[in-house]
Amino acid sequence: MESINLFKFRNIRTVVYFLSSVCIFFLAVDSCSTKSIAGAGSETTNSLTGKLTRFGGPASSTIVRLLPSDFDCVADAKSRILLDTTNDLGVYKFDGVDTGTYTIEAVGIAVKDRACKYGFHVVSNDTLSTDTLHAPGTIKIPVFNTFDKQYGYVYIPGTTNAAFITEGEDTITLDSVASGLVPLVSYSSTRNNTSASVVRSDIVLPSNGVAIINQQGMQYQQKIVLNTSASGANVAGDVVGFPVLVRLSASDFNFSLSQKSGGDVKFTKSSGAPLPFQIELWDSAAKQAAVWVNVDTVLGNNSSQYIVMNWGLAGNTNAIPLSLGQVFDTLAGFLGVWHQGPGLEDGTVYGDNGIDSATADAAGIIGRCRSFNPLQRSFISIPTAPRFNMTTNITLSAWIKVDSIAMDWKAIIAKGDDTYRLQCDSANKTGYFNLTDSDTVNHGYEDLEGSTKVDDQTWHLVVGTFDGSVMRLYIDGVLESSRPGSKPCLVNNLNLTIGNNQQRTSRFFAGMIDEVRVMNKTMNADWVKLCFMNQKSNDALVVFQQ
Numbered sequence: 001m002e003s004i005n006l007f008k009f010r011n012i013r014t015v016v017y018f019l020s021s022v023c024i025f026f027l028a029v030d031s032c033s034t035k036s037i038a039g040a041g042s043e044t045t046n047s048l049t050g051k052l053t054r055f056g057g058p059a060s061s062t063i064v065r066l067l068p069s070d071f072d073c074v075a076d077a078k079s080r081i082l083l084d085t086t087n088d089l090g091v092y093k094f095d096g097v098d099t100g101t102y103t104i105e106a107v108g109i110a111v112k113d114r115a116c117k118y119g120f121h122v123v124s125n126d127t128l129s130t131d132t133l134h135a136p137g138t139i140k141i142p143v144f145n146t147f148d149k150q151y152g153y154v155y156i157p158g159t160t161n162a163a164f165i166t167e168g169e170d171t172i173t174l175d176s177v178a179s180g181l182v183p184l185v186s187y188s189s190t191r192n193n194t195s196a197s198v199v200r201s202d203i204v205l206p207s208n209g210v211a212i213i214n215q216q217g218m219q220y221q222q223k224i225v226l227n228t229s230a231s232g233a234n235v236a237g238d239v240v241g242f243p244v245l246v247r248l249s250a251s252d253f254n255f256s257l258s259q260k261s262g263g264d265v266k267f268t269k270s271s272g273a274p275l276p277f278q279i280e281l282w283d284s285a286a287k288q289a290a291v292w293v294n295v296d297t298v299l300g301n302n303s304s305q306y307i308v309m310n311w312g313l314a315g316n317t318n319a320i321p322l323s324l325g326q327v328f329d330t331l332a333g334f335l336g337v338w339h340q341g342p343g344l345e346d347g348t349v350y351g352d353n354g355i356d357s358a359t360a361d362a363a364g365i366i367g368r369c370r371s372f373n374p375l376q377r378s379f380i381s382i383p384t385a386p387r388f389n390m391t392t393n394i395t396l397s398a399w400i401k402v403d404s405i406a407m408d409w410k411a412i413i414a415k416g417d418d419t420y421r422l423q424c425d426s427a428n429k430t431g432y433f434n435l436t437d438s439d440t441v442n443h444g445y446e447d448l449e450g451s452t453k454v455d456d457q458t459w460h461l462v463v464g465t466f467d468g469s470v471m472r473l474y475i476d477g478v479l480e481s482s483r484p485g486s487k488p489c490l491v492n493n494l495n496l497t498i499g500n501n502q503q504r505t506s507r508f509f510a511g512m513i514d515e516v517r518v519m520n521k522t523m524n525a526d527w528v529k530l531c532f533m534n535q536k537s538n539d540a541l542v543v544f545q546q
Contacts, residue, residue, distance in 0.1 A: 048094045050128035051086075052106055052115060058090030059133050062108050066094050069101040069119050069158040072188065072196065085109075097122050103158030105178070108133055116178035118158060137205040139174040139185065141213045142273055151191040154199060157184055170273055179207040212270070212308075219312030220257055225543040226295070229303040233533035233541040237300040237526040241332040243278075243292045244542065245366060245534050246309070250287040252544045258311045260284045265311045267293045275307060278327040278347060280339045281367035290367040292347075294327040298530065298541075306545070333395070333521025335387050338498070340369040340514050344380060350387070354380040354498065362512055365399045365459040366535060369514035372499040374406075377508060379500035388415060388496050388518065391488035392468035395519040396422045396433070397531070398498075400462055402455045403511040405429055409501070410509050412462060413516060416494035417503040422464050424509070429455040433464030433473040437487035448473040450480040459514075461532045467522035477532030479525055 048066065052059035066082040084092040086106075104117040113133040120128065141154055143165055154172050155162035163172050174185070182203040188196040200213045224246060228235040246267075248255075258264055262282035267275040281290040299305045328334040328347045337347035342361055344354030358378035359370040372378045382388075396413050405426045414421035418436040425432050430450040437446055452475040454460045463474040471485040494502045498516055499509040515535065534541040 045095075046097045046099060046122050047125045048097050048102075048122055048128065049126070050092055050104060050117075051130045052090045052092070052133060053130055054090075054108065054111075054113065054133045058086070058088065059106070059108065060086055060088045060090055061110070062086040062090070062092075062106050062133065064092040065105040065107075065160065066097065067103050067105060067158050067160075069103050071103070071158050072155055072186075073160045073162050074153055074155060074190065075188065099123050104128065104131070105159050106131065106133060112136070112176070114176065114178040116159060116180070116182075118183050134179050134207040136176045137179045137207060137209045137211065139177055139182065139203060139205060139211045139213065141172045141174070141185065141199060142268070143170050143172060147187060148189040148191055152187060152189045154185055154187050156182060157186055157196075177205060179205050179209070181205075182211075185213065220310065222253075222309040223306050223545045224309055225303065225306045225545050226298055226541055227303045227543050228298060228300050228305075228530070228541065230301075232303060232543070233530055235298075235300050235526050235530045235533065237524075239298045239300070239527050239530050240296065241329060242295050242298045242527070242530060243327050244295050244298065244307070245539070246291045246293055246542055247366075247539060248289040248291070253287075253289070255284045255287050255289075258284070262289060262291070262311075265291070265309060267291075268308045268310065270306055270308065276327050280341065280347075292327045294329065300526065328517075333393075333519040333523075334517065335390075335520055336382060336496070336516075336518045338380075338382075338516040339367060340364060340516065341367060344370075346382075350385070352382055352385060354382055356380055359499065364512065364514035365401070365537065366515055369399075369512050370499075371512045372509045374508035374510050377500075379411075379508065380498040381502075382496040382498070384493055384495050387520070389491035390420065390520050391491060392466060393520050393522050394420055394435075394466040394489065395463065395517070395521060395523045396420065396465075397461070397463045397515070397517040397519075397528075398422060399459055399514040399535070400424075400431075400454060400509075401457060401459050401512040401514075403457065405455050406510070407507075409504065409507050411497065411499060411501040411504075411507045412509060412513060413496070413498055413518065414501040414507075415496050416492050417501055418490050419492055419494075420464075420466070420489055421501065422462055423507070424454060425449060429453045431460070431462040431473065431475050433462075433471060433481075435466060435471060435485060435489045437485065437489060446471055446483070446485050448481045448483060450475045452476060452478075452480060457511075459537070461535065463523075463528050463531070465522045465528075474525070474528045476536075477529040479528075 052062055064084045068080055082094050086092045101121050106115045114136045115131045115133045153162055153164040161174050161177050163174050182205050184201050185199040186196045187199050203211050205211045262279050267277045276294040278292045328337040334348050346352045358376040362369050362371040398412050405424045408426045410424040412422040421434050423432040433448040435446040448471050450473050461476055465472045471483050473481040501507045
């Protein structure tokens with residue numbers, strides 16, 4: 001049996017053109033009037049009649065192919081295809097059809113409109129319902145890591161639609177696909193008789209439209225708009241390498257359709273390219289989750305940019321993967337990220353988990369957090385590491401919910417008292433950002449005081465930055481204070497502590513601390529504001545859109 005050798009063809013236009021040429025050749029030679037083919041069934045021959053319309057009238061002179069429902073136009077023999085052309089009434093007929101399951105594929109010769117009827121059974125001399133030809137659409141599929149980049153291809157079973165992976169491209173395009181519900185897109189490879197696998201089922205393809213498959217094998221997807229316009233986060237400039245927080249609740253996500261741990265959830269760009277993400281919290285019973293997704297650039301003053309969440313694989317697992325890809329990338333400046341969950345895990349690749357001393361688990365602004373009680377002398381210690389000895393380009397960030405400020409300099413984040421620290425002030429009940437500079441004679445303290453009262457038992461985001469020449473203090477996304485800082489910061493060999501100061505051990509924090517970040521990069525005002533607008537309880541950045 002001769003096979004259709006499509007190995008040399010590298011895109012769908014060539015594949016479809018070749019198969020169309022083969023079909024026309026068969027029509028010219030024998031009109032395909034009596035040739036028998038076998039579908040997915042037994043070998044009892046039958047006849048099949050159908051009709052096609054276009055713009056309300058008969059679709060005459062239309063090529064019609066009858067193919068077994070499992071037909072792979074790259075790997076299977078061309079003898080499995082039956083061909084006919086509709087008459088003036090738009091009618092086609094096939095004789096000698098074995099009992100089985102088939103697809104009808106129709107292509108207008110002049111206008112190239114299309115129709116497909118998938119997965120119908122032929123058991124006798126059958127007549128199909130009338131179908132209407134429409135303009136085709138396009139399906140785009142990302143090149144997944146599991147794909148064979150040299151010999152792999154995707155195809156629609158039961159049709160002549162296929163496309164090989166093109167070297168250097170991150171997307172595969174299936175052109176000229178009949179619009180409507182496409183039941184299946186599969187992947188295979190010409191290397192070593194690779195078995196076909198499902199890429200996506202039940203794809204809705206509009207006429208003249210594009211359907212983007214964003215994750216292999218996923219049943220569900222959600223469009224997530226990142227709204228930085230005035231109606232959303234109201235951030236004017238682009239923010240690069242930003243960890244977007246996606247909160248899920250019963251109001252916007254059906255947890256019963258996903259694995260119990262969220263292990264089947266994936267995120268992609270609008271193009272289908274995968275995005276790194278990190279699950280901080282996934283509680284199916286409580287119907288809440290918090291997931292961080294690294295977006296390479298969040299566009300400023302934009303309400304149309306979006307990412308896609310995909311989920312819906314079979315099976316369940318209780319193991320939560322903390323990190324899938326670099327969300328808090330060290331190249332972006334993240335030296336340590338502590339979500340303050342029960343394990344005090346460091347969300348960066350450094351893995352410097354916190355060491356707990358008498359803190360308590362509590363509900364945070366994002367997922368879980370830690371509660372600090374001065375009477376219990378509670379704090380968290382991060383073992384010293386050379387990377388924490390920053391002299392310039394410093395960003396410290398934390399969410400705080402203060403119970404009381406009974407004395408000055410209650411520590412939020414500190415590396416002792418002679419380098420850098422975020423603190424609270426008892427006199428004005430606000431946040432402080434402090435540096436000790438390298439003037440060892442005068443032992444200079446560089447202090448910045450905020451203006452927002454933070455002792456109101458509500459959550460506040462406190463951020464301090466130093467670029468080597470200017471110190472800045474932000475509270476709740478707003479720049480509240482700045483001053484020149486002419487000298488680099490001192491360094492020491494002390495541990496980094498959360499909720500206390502190792503050199504001033506009575507400065508215990510009273511309240512809750514969440515989402516602690518230490519960075520060796522000076523983050524700008526847009527980045528700080530976007531953090532606040534995205535992470536606050538009434539998130540202004542993320543919009544779930546059907």
